[in-house]
Amino acid sequence: MIEQLRTLLNTDPPGYEAQNLLALGDRIPPSPEELADLNARHAGVMVLLFQDQSTWHTVLIKRPSYPGVHSDQIAFPGGKHEKADLNLQETAIRETREEVGLLPERIDHLGALSQLYIPPSNFLVHPFVGVIDGPRNWIPEVGEVAEVIEMPLSVIMGAQNVGYHPVTTRYGNMKVPAYQYDGHVIWGATGMMLAELSVALERSGFKE
Numbered sequence: 001m002i003e004q005l006r007t008l009l010n011t012d013p014p015g016y017e018a019q020n021l022l023a024l025g026d027r028i029p030p031s032p033e034e035l036a037d038l039n040a041r042h043a044g045v046m047v048l049l050f051q052d053q054s055t056w057h058t059v060l061i062k063r064p065s066y067p068g069v070h071s072d073q074i075a076f077p078g079g080k081h082e083k084a085d086l087n088l089q090e091t092a093i094r095e096t097r098e099e100v101g102l103l104p105e106r107i108d109h110l111g112a113l114s115q116l117y118i119p120p121s122n123f124l125v126h127p128f129v130g131v132i133d134g135p136r137n138w139i140p141e142v143g144e145v146a147e148v149i150e151m152p153l154s155v156i157m158g159a160q161n162v163g164y165h166p167v168t169t170r171y172g173n174m175k176v177p178a179y180q181y182d183g184h185v186i187w188g189a190t191g192m193m194l195a196e197l198s199v200a201l202e203r204s205g206f207k208e
Contacts, residue, residue: 002049002110002131004204009111009129018199019116022162022177022191030117040117040124044085044092045078047113047129047197048102050136055152056206058197061099061140062147062184074149074186076127076193077102088126100148101139106132113196118189120170127193155181156198157206 016029030038048059060074079095081088089112093104107130116125138148155161156179164175165185178187179194186194 014199018196019192021195042081044088045076060149064146
C-alpha cells in the first residue's frame with residue numbers, strides 16, 4: 001500500500017474533489033491569480049502515517065486555547081513558512097520537530113496532498129505525507145500543542161464515517177461535516193485534508 005500511495009501522490013493526487021467531501025458548502029479554491037491578489041501566507045504541515053499492532057494511524061495535534069481563529073482546533077503538526085526554510089516541505093519538517101519532537105531522519109517522505117486555502121487565516125497550506133517506523137516518543141511543545149492524538153486511519157475510511165457535528169465558529173454555532181474520534185470533532189481544513197487522504201488510501205489499496 002505504501003509504494004502505491006507514494007506513486008499516486010507524486011503523479012495524480014485526488015485533489016479538491018476529494019477535499020470537498022468535508023468542505024463547508026460549495027467551496028471553490030481560488031485561482032492562482034486570486035491567490036496572488038489575496039497575498040496568502042504559506043504553511044507546511046506533515047501528515048504522518050505509522051503502524052501500531054498492524055493498524056495504520058495518523059498523528060494529529062490539538063491546539064491550545066488562545067484568542068485566534070484556530071484555538072482548540074485539531075490540526076496536523078506544521079506551521080508558517082519561514083525565510084530560512086529551503087522549501088515548504090522543510091517548513092513542515094521543522095515545525096513537526098518543534099511541535100512534537102520528531103527527528104527529521106525518522107520520516108520516509110511519500111509525496112504531497114493538494115494545497116488548501118484557508119480563508120479565515122489567509123493561509124495556503126501545503127500537506128506532505130510521510131511514514132515513520134519505530135518507537136514514538138512525542139514531546140509536545142507546550143505553547144503550541146495541548147494534546148497529541150494518534151488516530152486510526154479506519155476513522156476516515158468511507159463516507160459513513162462523515163457526520164454533521166455542532167461546533168462554534170466565528171460565524172456562530174453551526175453543524176459542520178466532520179470526523180469524530182475519541183471526543184474530538186475534526187473538521188474544516190484538517191477534515192478536508194483527511195478526506196483527500198482517505199481517497200488516496202482507497203485508490204492505493206488500503207486495507208483496514
